[in-house]
Amino acid sequence: MKKMIYSSVAIAIAAMLTLNSCSKDDAVVITTIQKTDSVKVNFSSNSPFTFFSFKNDAIVANSDSASTNWDFGLRFTTFILNSHTYGPGNAGAILQNTIYSNVTTAPDNGYAYDTASSQKAIKDGSWYDYNVATHAFAPKAGQTFIFRTADNHYVKMELLAVDYEPFVGPAPVRLIYRFRYTYQSSGAKNF
Amino acid sequence: MRKKQKNIIVFGAATLLLALCQVSFAQKKFNDTITIRETVVTATRTEKSIGDIPVPVQVIGRKYIQQTGSQKLSDILQQQAGLVLADNPLGQSLQGYPNPFGSGIQMQGLDPAYTLILLDGEPLTGRNAGILNLGRIAVGNIQQIEIIKGPATSLYGSDALAGVINIITEKPDHNSTLLKVHRASNNTWGLTASNTIKTNKAALELFANRYSSGGYDLDENIYGKTADPYRNYSFAAKLFYNIDARTELRSSVRLFTQKQFNNYLVYTSNQPEAVDGSSNETDWSVNNQLQHRFNQKTNLVSRLYLTGYRDNATVYLQKNDSLFDRSFLGQFLVKPELQLELGKKQNEQLITGIGYNYETIDASRYASEKQFNSFYIYSQKEWLPLNNLNITIGARMDKHSLYKAQFNPKLALAYKPTSRLTVMASVGTGFKAPDFRQQFLFFTNSLVGYTLLGANELNNGLIQLKQQGQIDPSVDISPYLTDHSLLPERSVGTNLGFRWNYSNDTKINFDVFRNDISHLIDRYNLPFTKTNNQSIYSYVNVNRVYTQGATVNISQKLCSFLNLDAGYQYLDAKDKDVLQRIKDGAVVKRDPVTFQSDYVKAKEYGGLFNRSKHSANLQLIYFNKHHWLNARASAVYRGRFGYSDINGDNILDDDREYVKGYVLLNANVSIAFRNGLRIQTGSENILDHEDKDKLPNLSGRTFFVNCSLDLNKIFSKNKNNILQ
Numbered sequence: 001m002k003k004m005i006y007s008s009v010a011i012a013i014a015a016m017l018t019l020n021s022c023s024k025d026d027a028v029v030i031t032t033i034q035k036t037d038s039v040k041v042n043f044s045s046n047s048p049f050t051f052f053s054f055k056n057d058a059i060v061a062n063s064d065s066a067s068t069n070w071d072f073g074l075r076f077t078t079f080i081l082n083s084h085t086y087g088p089g090n091a092g093a094i095l096q097n098t099i100y101s102n103v104t105t106a107p108d109n110g111y112a113y114d115t116a117s118s119q120k121a122i123k124d125g126s127w128y129d130y131n132v133a134t135h136a137f138a139p140k141a142g143q144t145f146i147f148r149t150a151d152n153h154y155v156k157m158e159l160l161a162v163d164y165e166p167f168v169g170p171a172p173v174r175l176i177y178r179f180r181y182t183y184q185s186s187g188a189k190n191f
Numbered sequence: 192m193r194k195k196q197k198n199i200i201v202f203g204a205a206t207l208l209l210a211l212c213q214v215s216f217a218q219k220k221f222n223d224t225i226t227i228r229e230t231v232v233t234a235t236r237t238e239k240s241i242g243d244i245p246v247p248v249q250v251i252g253r254k255y256i257q258q259t260g261s262q263k264l265s266d267i268l269q270q271q272a273g274l275v276l277a278d279n280p281l282g283q284s285l286q287g288y289p290n291p292f293g294s295g296i297q298m299q300g301l302d303p304a305y306t307l308i309l310l311d312g313e314p315l316t317g318r319n320a321g322i323l324n325l326g327r328i329a330v331g332n333i334q335q336i337e338i339i340k341g342p343a344t345s346l347y348g349s350d351a352l353a354g355v356i357n358i359i360t361e362k363p364d365h366n367s368t369l370l371k372v373h374r375a376s377n378n379t380w381g382l383t384a385s386n387t388i389k390t391n392k393a394a395l396e397l398f399a400n401r402y403s404s405g406g407y408d409l410d411e412n413i414y415g416k417t418a419d420p421y422r423n424y425s426f427a428a429k430l431f432y433n434i435d436a437r438t439e440l441r442s443s444v445r446l447f448t449q450k451q452f453n454n455y456l457v458y459t460s461n462q463p464e465a466v467d468g469s470s471n472e473t474d475w476s477v478n479n480q481l482q483h484r485f486n487q488k489t490n491l492v493s494r495l496y497l498t499g500y501r502d503n504a505t506v507y508l509q510k511n512d513s514l515f516d517r518s519f520l521g522q523f524l525v526k527p528e529l530q531l532e533l534g535k536k537q538n539e540q541l542i543t544g545i546g547y548n549y550e551t552i553d554a555s556r557y558a559s560e561k562q563f564n565s566f567y568i569y570s571q572k573e574w575l576p577l578n579n580l581n582i583t584i585g586a587r588m589d590k591h592s593l594y595k596a597q598f599n600p601k602l603a604l605a606y607k608p609t610s611r612l613t614v615m616a617s618v619g620t621g622f623k624a625p626d627f628r629q630q631f632l633f634f635t636n637s638l639v640g641y642t643l644l645g646a647n648e649l650n651n652g653l654i655q656l657k658q659q660g661q662i663d664p665s666v667d668i669s670p671y672l673t674d675h676s677l678l679p680e681r682s683v684g685t686n687l688g689f690r691w692n693y694s695n696d697t698k699i700n701f702d703v704f705r706n707d708i709s710h711l712i713d714r715y716n717l718p719f720t721k722t723n724n725q726s727i728y729s730y731v732n733v734n735r736v737y738t739q740g741a742t743v744n745i746s747q748k749l750c751s752f753l754n755l756d757a758g759y760q761y762l763d764a765k766d767k768d769v770l771q772r773i774k775d776g777a778v779v780k781r782d783p784v785t786f787q788s789d790y791v792k793a794k795e796y797g798g799l800f801n802r803s804k805h806s807a808n809l810q811l812i813y814f815n816k817h818h819w820l821n822a823r824a825s826a827v828y829r830g831r832f833g834y835s836d837i838n839g840d841n842i843l844d845d846d847r848e849y850v851k852g853y854v855l856l857n858a859n860v861s862i863a864f865r866n867g868l869r870i871q872t873g874s875e876n877i878l879d880h881e882d883k884d885k886l887p888n889l890s891g892r893t894f895f896v897n898c899s900l901d902l903n904k905i906f907s908k909n910k911n912n913i914l915q
Contacts, residue, residue, distance in 0.1 A: 045640075045723050099779055099788045118663030118719065125716045125726040129841055130641075141788055141839035142779020160786045180786070 032191055033057070036180040040165060041074045043172045049073035049080060054147065054155045054183045068150040074177065077137055077162070079122035082150040085114040089150025093121045096144050100180070103144045106154040106189040111146075127159065137162040137175070154189050157181035232312065233337040233357040235571065235583070236346055236542055237532055245583055245605035245615050246343075247686055247702040247742075251336040253361075258812060258823045260859045260871045260897055262373050262381045262402060264325040264336075268296050268356070270808050270827055270857075271338065272758020273702075273742040277303065277801050277832075278888065279322045292320040294888050299340060299684075299704050300738030300764035300802050301353035305623060307343065309357040311443065313478055314350075316522040316550075317500030321626055327447050327474050329400040329425040331371060331383040334361045340742075341704060342621030342684040345585040345601035348567055352621035352682045352708070360443075363387045363396035363431055368902035375895035378405030378420075391433075398427040407890045409883035414465065415455040417887050423449035423472075437484040447474040453506055457515060466515045468506030475499050490532040499523045518555040525549045534573075543570045557631040558648055565591035579607040589622075593630070593647075594679055597622045611692040618685045625677035629712050629730040640725040643714075646677045649729050656721065666719045678732050682708040696748035705739040736799060738764035756810040765798040769842050780838040780845070797833055797843035803852070805830035819865075823873075824858040834885055853880045855889075861897075867904025871897040 035057050041050045051060040051070035060070040068089040073080040082089035092111025096103065112121035122145070128137045139159035147155040158180055165174040182191045229241040234248055241248060249271055261267050269276040279292035279302075295303025304321025307314065315323055336358050343351040366389050373381030385398040403422035410417065429443040454467040476498035484490045500522045506515045528546035545568045553560040571585030586600040601619030608614070625646070632645040633652055642661075644652040653668045662668065688702030711734035716726040740762040747755045770793065772778050778791040798804075806829050813822040830852040833843035843849075859873020872895065879892040 097777070099790070101788070116663065116665050118666055118722065123718060124720045126718075129836075129839075130726070131835070134835070138836070138839050138841075139781075140779075140841075141781035142777075142790075158788070160781070161783070178786075 031185045033183040033185060034180070035183070036160075036178070039074070039177045039179075040174045041076070041177055043076055043164075043175055045076055045078075047075065049075040049078075054149055054157075054181060055151070055153065055185070057183075071147060071149045071155070076175065077128060078124050079120065081114055081121050081147075083113050085116060087150065090148065090152055091150045092148045094146040095122060095127060096146055097142060098144050099142050100144045100156065100158040103146065103156045104191055106146050106148070106156065106184075106191070108189070111148050128162065149183075153187055154184045154191075155181050156191050231337050232359070233309070233339050233343075233355055235540075235573075236312075236530065236544070237540060242607075242613060242690070243581065243605065245581055245603035246617050247340040247615070247688055247700070247704075249338040249340070249700075249744075251338070253334055256330060256333055256336075258821060258859075258861075259825070259857070260823075260861070260873050260895060261875070262330050262375075262379075264328050264330055264333075264358070265294070265296070266875070267330070268325070268336070268338075270810065270825055272744045272808055273340065273760040273806075274298055274338070275760075275803060275806055275829060276888075279303065279320055293322045293324060295322040295325065296356065297802070298338075298353040298356075299706055300740060300762045300799070301706065301708075302801075304626065305350065305352040307347055307349075307351035307355045309347075309355060310445075310476070311360055311478060312357060313476070313494075313496045313498070313526070314524070315474070315476075315500075316498055316524050317472070317474060317502065317520065318626070319502075319520070320628060324472070326423070327449070327472070328358055329383070329398075329402070329427075329447075331381075331400050332360045332385060332396075332398045332427065334359045340702065341617060341686040342599070342601065342619040342682060342706075344599040344621035345587045345619055346569055346571065348569075348587060348589050349597075349622060349624040349679070352623055352680070352684070352706070360398075360427065360429070361385075361387075361396065363389060363394035363429055365389060366903055369899060370902065371897065371899040373402075373895065373897050376893035377407045377890060379403065379893075379895075393433070394431045396427075396429045398425070398429075400425040409881055409887060409891070414463075417883065418890065419451050419453050421449055421451040423447065439482045441478075441480040441482070443476075443478045445474075445476045445478075448472065453504070457506075464515075465509040466506040467509055468504070468515075470502060470504035472502045473500070488533060488535045492530040492532070494526075494528045494530070496526040496528070497524070520554040521552070523551045539573055539575055541570070541572045544568070552627050552631075554627070554631075556634040557627070557645075558633040558651065561627070561631055563592045565589055581605040585619075591624065594624065594676065597679060613690045615689065616685075616687050618683070621682045621684060622679040623682075624679050625712055625730070629677060640721070640723045642721065642725070642727045644727060644729045646675045646730045649675050653727075656727070661721045661723070662719070662727075663722055668719075671717065675729070675731075677712055677730060678710050680708060680710050680712060680732070682706050698746040700744040701741070702743075703739075703741045705737065707735075707737050709735045711736060733768070735767040736765065737767060738762065738799075738802075740764075752814055752816070754810075754812040754814075756812075757808070759805070759807045762802055762804055762806070763798060764802045765796065766842075769796065778840050778842065780840040783837050783839075783847075791840060791842070791844050795844040797849070800833035800835065800843055803830035803832040805852075819863045821861045821863075821871075822859070825856070827855045827857075829853060829855075850882070850885045853882075853886075854878060855880060859895075867901035869897075869899045869901075871895075 039050060039052060048062050051065060051073045053060050053069055054071050068082060070082050071091050080086040081091040081093055083091045092113055094107060094110055114120045127143055128139050130137055139162060145157040147157060149155060160178040160180060163176045164172040165176050167173055184191060229250055230238050231241050231244060231248055231250060232238050234244040234246055256267055259267055265276050268274050275297040276294055277297040278294045296306055297303055298306045308323050310328060338356050340354040343355045347355055367387045369385045371383040380403050382401045387396040401424050404420060406416040406418045406420040408416040425447045427445045432440045434440055449472040451470045453469060456463050457466050479495045480492060482492045502520045505517045507513060508515050526546060526548050528544060530542060530544035532540055532542050534540035548565045551560060551562045567587060567589045569587035571583060574582045576582060583603040589597045599620045599622060603617035606614045630645045630647045632643050633648045635642045650672050653671055656662045657668060684706045686702055686704050691699045693699055710732040712730050713733045714728050715731050716728050720726055740760060742760045744758040749755050773791050773793050773796055776790055779788055780791050781788045808827045810825040831849045833848055834850045837848055838845050856877040857875045858877060859871055861869060861871035863869045874892060874894045876892045881891045
């Protein structure tokens with residue numbers, strides 16, 4: 001009886017080892033693009049969004065907003081995603097309380113969408129601390145955005161800083177967002 | 192160049208002091224001044240000798256105030272061990288303008304809003320975001336300032352968590368006519384006149400003060416002055432009347448008005464525009480007290496106190512004189528109270544009091560005028576189970592129309608193993624009612640567009656915003672329409688310490704304290720936004736913090752003409768929830784330069800912002816043989832303190848988040864003439880410490896001259912006792 005238990009444990013361990021080696025083989029083909037970007041975003045709530053493509057690491061023209069060429073749009077402190085209410089794509093987002101470098105896999109599910117203009121995937125105010133006195137928006141440290149892009153690729157992104165573009169007068173015209181991201185071009189969820 | 196100048200000043204001051212020492216050594220030793228038994232009323236609500244009080248107490252007498260030469264109460268208070276002049280945590284100095292909420296006294300590491308400020312035992316209204324403008328209290332007629340540390344809620348109710356500062360004005364006890372002129376840098380003028388007439392049965396004191404300042408400018412590149420010019424008037428009349436041998440009436444009225452002249456830049460449709468205008472503060476009070484001693488054991492005191500405060504601020508666009516902004520705050524309080532004192536021996540008294548508050552408040556940022564009432568009852572009993580052991584037990588119940596009844600007890604022990612040593616221990620609870628702003632604010636920022644709603648306005652505000660289409664119809668606001676009223680903030684405070692008169696020349700006070708505060712009220716944002724994508728904020732009870740530390744004060748007579756006072760406070764004040772989150776690995780910082788993220792370690796956490804771990808004060812007083820020449824030098828050290836977060840974790844954990852420690856050095860000399868004339872001259876902030884960005888409330892070096900004249904002395908025959 002005891003022997004049987006030992007042998008079944010041995011088989012189980014062997015099976016786990018083989019499974020592990022399988023996934024290790026997969027990991028070899030990871031192809032990630034790592035970037036740090038600085039993007040200018042309109043301050044006024046009546047001005048156009050700035051659209052961004054992770055794949056091309058570039059700003060997408062507003063005329064292209066009806067395509068799947070962009071993944072997220074940003075205006076003031078408002079994120080929109082290319083899906084549901086705002087675009088034809090399949091973009092979704094998760095805001096995770098994990099240090100950027102510690103995020104190694106994108107979750108299988110749980111991605112949020114903009115279901116209405118007032119029900120956005122990324123809630124305004126959820127990712128920054130606003131200082132009423134200095135009017136500074138400080139992205140909370142230790143938070144990582146995980147995006148599924150418009151064309152179903154996975155990205156992890158960290159907002160590093162939000163600064164005001166130097167301006168004359170009181171109301172700023174643009175905000176400068178600094179962020180870094182890792183884009184998994186293979187379509188896999190590992191980073 | 193600057194540094195050299197500083198060295199010269201320090202060197203000069205040191206030489207002067209040495210010289211004074213030597214001159215006086217040569218003189219004959221003179222008889223020590225008679226030590227007067229200091230009495231304090233604040234600690235127990237009855238007059239009591241300082242040695243018998245079982246809680247930490249500090250007294251600033253009239254003579255001390257005179258020696259500082261200062262006309263500002265805040266300057267006098269911040270020279271005491273453990274009292275720090277700190278900015279209001281709600282605001283921040285910005286773009287060359289000081290913190291709009293001003294600064295106040297931080298005691299035992301608690302913000303200024305947690306210290307109750309009394310004038311002749313009664314509270315002042317009109318706090319701006321928790322801060323009471325101490326400039327409203329004229330210094331010229333203060334008899335003494337009593338500072339009680341540790342919770343005093345069991346006697347005084349709300350706000351007395353850190354302690355109480357009771358400013359007691361002069362008793363009209365002798366005929367006098369005083370004239371004082373104060374002239375200082377920044378075009379500052381102070382004019383004081385007082386007159387006391389005393390008869391057998393009655394005494395009347397009239398007091399008037401005019402004080403004006405031209406303000407100062409720490410940064411010429413920024414439009415307008417850093418601190419705006421202002422002018423204020425104080426009037427007070429006090430009548431003491433002995434109706435019969437057992438009955439005394441004390442009546443006083445007070446009026447304060449201040450006009451501040453504002454001139455600054457605003458931005459309308461992206462263009463800078465100069466505005467000017469003024470803010471007008473008015474503060475009045477009427478205080479009546481009737482005391483009747485039925486017999487040696489029974490004393491009844493009835494009081495009726497009324498006070499009102501109003502602040503109207505209006506600014507106009509300079510170009511066309513059109514109204515730009517108008518705001519106001521009005522407050523009114525009526526407080527009848529009855530106190531019965533039973534017991535023959537001063538140390539075995541039973542005090543019981545009942546009272547009622549009726550209060551109204553109206554402000555431009557609130558939806559409408561609010562009215563409240565509260566009823567309270569307090570009692571305190573003292574025992575002397577042993578000859579040298581005093582036990583005091585007290586408790587107070589407050590029933591307020593806005594929140595549930597608050598019960599606050601206090602136990603204090605004083606043990607006197609020798610006549611020179613008093614060992615004290617006390618524990619008590621305290622509470623602070625949610626302030627009006629946290630409850631009633633209804634305010635939308637016109638520039639950015641966010642909305643702040645007080646907890647009691649949340650329901651109305653959300654419905655209104657939704658009706659106006661400012662909240663999307665799809666948003667479910669129903670979870671926020673339930674009762675969101677705030678609980679009072681609560682604390683438990685413990686004090687242990689001793690007062691030790693080691694010798695006639697050496698006195699040591701030592702106190703260890705710990706305050707645990709729960710239900711601290713903080714701002715949060717609702718999980719949905721307005722249609723303009725801006726947040727809605729409200730208030731909720733969340734934080735738990737503690738403050739603990741030790742204060743030591745040594746008073747040493749160095750020689751027959753030189754006194755040294757030294758004080759030091761060690762402070763540790765932290766947010767317990769932050770400590771827990773750090774422990775859970777939930778606090779992450781991100782370096783603003785390298786953008787490297789990392790978990791915050793417990794040892795990196797510097798505690799609550801705006802608090803110095805170390806603060807100290809030093810005072811050296813010289814007086815010559817006949818007391819006609821006095822000199823005083825004092826230094827106030829404020830150790831480094833947290834200013835604001837820079838690394839995205841909202842807590843103090845980085846060296847770059849601190850303001851460097853600094854020293855304020857003051858010195859003055861005064862000469863008293865036999866005819867009642869007294870002249871004093873000196874300088875404050877001699878080292879000229881300035882920080883236009885982080886300490887705009889601190890003006891640079893200033894100089895002053897004070898002249899006072901006692902007309903009664905001039906005309907009286909007895910001219911010997913010149914210092915009285």
